[in-house]
Amino acid sequence: MNRLYFRKIKNFIFLGLISLSSLFIIIPLSILLVFLISKGLHGLTWSFITELPKPAGEMGGGIVHALLGTIWILSLASFISIPIGILGGVFLSEYGEGFLANTLRYSADLMTGVPSIVIGIFTYALIVIPMKSFSALAGAIALSLIMLPTIIRSTEEILKLTPKHIRKAALALGVPRWKVIFFIIVKGNISTLFTGIILAISRATGETAPLLFTAFGNMYLSSSWKEPMATLPVQIYNYAISPLENWQNQAWSGALLLIILILILNICARLISGRFDVGHGPKFIFMKLRKKWTSKSF
Amino acid sequence: MDKQIILKVKNLDAHFGTLHAVKNINLEYQEKSVTAIIGPSGCGKSTYIRCLNRIHEELPNSFVTGQVELKGQDIYAPEVDPVEIRRNIGMVFQKPTPFPGMSIYENTIIGLKLQGGHSKSELMDIAEASLKKAFLWEEVKDKLKKEGTSLSGGQQQRLCIARALAVNPPLLLMDEPTSALDPIATAKIEELIDELRKEYTVIIVTHNMQQASRIADYTSFFVSGDLIEHGKSELIFTNPTNKKTEDYITGRFG
Amino acid sequence: MNLTPDFLRDEILKMAALVETVLNKSAKKDVTLSEIFELENEINKFHSHLDDECFKYIALMKPSAKDLRTAICTMKMCAELERIADQAVKIKRSFRKLSKHYPILDLMIEDVERMVKNSINSFVQGDIKLATDVLQHDQVVNELNKNIIQNSANEIKNNTLDFDEGIHVMHLARNYERIGDLATNIAEDLIFLESGQDVRHQVPKQER
Numbered sequence: 001m002n003r004l005y006f007r008k009i010k011n012f013i014f015l016g017l018i019s020l021s022s023l024f025i026i027i028p029l030s031i032l033l034v035f036l037i038s039k040g041l042h043g044l045t046w047s048f049i050t051e052l053p054k055p056a057g058e059m060g061g062g063i064v065h066a067l068l069g070t071i072w073i074l075s076l077a078s079f080i081s082i083p084i085g086i087l088g089g090v091f092l093s094e095y096g097e098g099f100l101a102n103t104l105r106y107s108a109d110l111m112t113g114v115p116s117i118v119i120g121i122f123t124y125a126l127i128v129i130p131m132k133s134f135s136a137l138a139g140a141i142a143l144s145l146i147m148l149p150t151i152i153r154s155t156e157e158i159l160k161l162t163p164k165h166i167r168k169a170a171l172a173l174g175v176p177r178w179k180v181i182f183f184i185i186v187k188g189n190i191s192t193l194f195t196g197i198i199l200a201i202s203r204a205t206g207e208t209a210p211l212l213f214t215a216f217g218n219m220y221l222s223s224s225w226k227e228p229m230a231t232l233p234v235q236i237y238n239y240a241i242s243p244l245e246n247w248q249n250q251a252w253s254g255a256l257l258l259i260i261l262i263l264i265l266n267i268c269a270r271l272i273s274g275r276f277d278v279g280h281g282p283k284f285i286f287m288k289l290r291k292k293w294t295s296k297s298f
Numbered sequence: 299m300d301k302q303i304i305l306k307v308k309n310l311d312a313h314f315g316t317l318h319a320v321k322n323i324n325l326e327y328q329e330k331s332v333t334a335i336i337g338p339s340g341c342g343k344s345t346y347i348r349c350l351n352r353i354h355e356e357l358p359n360s361f362v363t364g365q366v367e368l369k370g371q372d373i374y375a376p377e378v379d380p381v382e383i384r385r386n387i388g389m390v391f392q393k394p395t396p397f398p399g400m401s402i403y404e405n406t407i408i409g410l411k412l413q414g415g416h417s418k419s420e421l422m423d424i425a426e427a428s429l430k431k432a433f434l435w436e437e438v439k440d441k442l443k444k445e446g447t448s449l450s451g452g453q454q455q456r457l458c459i460a461r462a463l464a465v466n467p468p469l470l471l472m473d474e475p476t477s478a479l480d481p482i483a484t485a486k487i488e489e490l491i492d493e494l495r496k497e498y499t500v501i502i503v504t505h506n507m508q509q510a511s512r513i514a515d516y517t518s519f520f521v522s523g524d525l526i527e528h529g530k531s532e533l534i535f536t537n538p539t540n541k542k543t544e545d546y547i548t549g550r551f552g
Numbered sequence: 553m554n555l556t557p558d559f560l561r562d563e564i565l566k567m568a569a570l571v572e573t574v575l576n577k578s579a580k581k582d583v584t585l586s587e588i589f590e591l592e593n594e595i596n597k598f599h600s601h602l603d604d605e606c607f608k609y610i611a612l613m614k615p616s617a618k619d620l621r622t623a624i625c626t627m628k629m630c631a632e633l634e635r636i637a638d639q640a641v642k643i644k645r646s647f648r649k650l651s652k653h654y655p656i657l658d659l660m661i662e663d664v665e666r667m668v669k670n671s672i673n674s675f676v677q678g679d680i681k682l683a684t685d686v687l688q689h690d691q692v693v694n695e696l697n698k699n700i701i702q703n704s705a706n707e708i709k710n711n712t713l714d715f716d717e718g719i720h721v722m723h724l725a726r727n728y729e730r731i732g733d734l735a736t737n738i739a740e741d742l743i744f745l746e747s748g749q750d751v752r753h754q755v756p757k758q759e760r
Contacts, residue, residue: 168353169389169397169458171353171356172384172388172389173384173389173409173412173462184397188400512612532612535611536607536611
């Protein structure tokens with residue numbers, strides 16, 4: 001009887017500690033959101049989202065150039081990194097033994113650890129200097145260097161979740177190897193892969209440091225990839241360090257807009273993966289991984 | 299009833315790294331019959347059957363020597379494309395393998411679809427015919443769009459059989475198809491194999507001797523890669539010629 | 553694969569029909585010995601074939617419970633039916649040696665033929681009651697046998713019956729009594745098949 005009582009107490013304490021630790025995550029996030037909303041919401045007007053900035057000192061204006069710039073540069077970066085990333089991930093998952101594969105895997109892991117500012121400086125040296133100008137292209141390349149290792153590794157891990165005997169069964173049907181990979185394995189996991197990609201994109205959305213050296217920034221709307229382009233993170237930075245109060249307020253609104261943009265991307269990711277009934281989505285992946293881990297321990 | 303020989307195996311050897319897994323097998327298989335392969339674990343039964351559709355060579359460090367003639371053509375001839383061969387041979391594995399992310403309908407016709415050359419209505423007809431042959435049509439006809447993985451284990455296995463039948467191969471290889479299933483699902487699949495024997499040649503690896511004696515016309519007994527005995531099931535299980543066979547069947551060894 | 557309990561059942565019923573026929577014909581004057589031989593031949597073929605099928609069925613299908621009892625009882629009944637046919641041949645041989653009709657045998661012949669018919673019917677219908685009736689009727693047939701033998705022995709002693717004729721009459725009585733025993737065995741097999749109970753050797757033997 002005594003032992004039972006003590007065990008219950010221990011359980012209760014443990015449960016309390018776990019709940020407390022989750023509060024440590026929820027509380028700062030809530031404070032952040034509340035702060036952002038309180039500071040930036042009143043500036044987040046339709047004109048803010050659709051107008052260009054007014055000259056320094058004047059009231060009003062917007063950041064449509066940065067918003068469109070972010071979208072444009074992200075699209076370009078995705079266009080570069082998604083195909084390469086998926087092919088790399090496929091290579092690692094399907095032909096994953098051997099020197100080349102291990103090198104690729106190790107390199108990708110290292111690259112995720114490289115500080116984004118270093119990537120920015122690297123791209124500066126590689127692209128900006130020869131081009132003799134800051135450009136959207138350089139920005140896109142820098143962002144794709146950030147997205148690429150993430151896409152490669154997440155693609156690899158997701159494809160690896162498909163058990164080996166599926167591949168054998170597909171081969172036994174008389175399907176050539178490349179068709180097995182693309183029309184059965186990749187196609188079967190397409191929504192989870194998509195989720196992985198969107199998460200990589202949403203991470204790149206907020207990168208500021210690499211864009212400082214590459215896309216640099218622009219006060220006007222730019223549509224050329226050879227010229228500097230404004231992006232939300234950089235614009236927020238510029239406004240925030242300026243002495244003008246108008247611009248400082250716009251920095252808050254811009255930050256809120258950025259958060260909302262990332263939130264929209266994440267919601268899209270969930271909706272798309274949830275669209276395919278049973279068998280997809282982060283929850284299912286988690287359950288599968290948990291099954292994998294617990295079965296290993298038997 | 300003169301049945302033709304549809305498959306001839308001549309001097310087949312298979313290696314797996316340093317292991318000589320299958321040793322000099324010579325066998326012939328009649329069309330429209332069921333042959334079971336029995337033997338203790340690790341005796342090379344699965345390796346052998348994977349040599350018959352050239353899946354074995356997909357493993358690293360493996361090689362095969364000898365000839366396997368399907369309808370007179372040696373599938374190991376140098377000019378032969380393994381992918382083509384596998385279209386003529388269906389295979390079902392121990393673990394049911396419906397392809398993820400695909401509906402029941404898509405799973406059934408995927409082999410055909412990737413081959414190309416069929417219209418949508420043709421595919422629909424073939425899907426229905428294959429699912430009927432696999433005794434699955436009645437249970438899934440209202441939910442063809444549902445995920446293949448939403449079916450029960452026994453149903454998934456029948457789906458895999460339907461998928462193999464859709465490409466209409468004359469030969470069906472089954473590697474312990476009922477080992478992972480409960481007795482009711484097993485009985486359904488045995489009933490199905492009994493029906494399939496009228497149109498297809500089936501070679502089935504099983505560790506369950508009772509299953510072999512119930513459904514197979516012929517039985518082969520393997521030990522450590524060697525073919526110990528092969529003959530009509532009614533002889534193997536009532537009066538085998540080799541003492542090892544008798545010991546295995548009566549449970550004294552293996 | 554054709555090996556099912558229903559298949560075995562059908563085969564043994566075909567064999568039983570032949571046996572009833574040969575038994576009936578063996579007592580008829582107009583049927584020749586060679587006709588009886590023909591029928592007996594067919595019955596022997598059935599015997600080997602059905603035995604083999606039962607054996608294969610047990611070896612390959614590994615039946616349990618009622619299916620297993622069906623297989624085993626079919627094998628036993630098969631043997632008993634074949635022996636009845638053997639007796640029919642002997643009966644024909646003896647009848648051929650008789651110069652006239654002996655009404656004393658009529659009742660026994662009728663009774664035994666009815667016992668055989670009922671034992672087979674009890675199998676067809678799965679009727680344990682009918683089978684039990686057959687078991688009990690064996691006493692009557694044994695009595696009849698005793699009476700005929702005693703009667704014939706007396707008549708031979710009194711010279712009212714020719715010795716050779718008398719011997720054949722006694723043989724016939726014995727043959728029919730033997731058939732009665734075989735029909736009883738079939739009934740016991742049926743009771744085992746239907747209920748799983750072994751009712752053999754339960755009727756106490758009587759002092760002679």
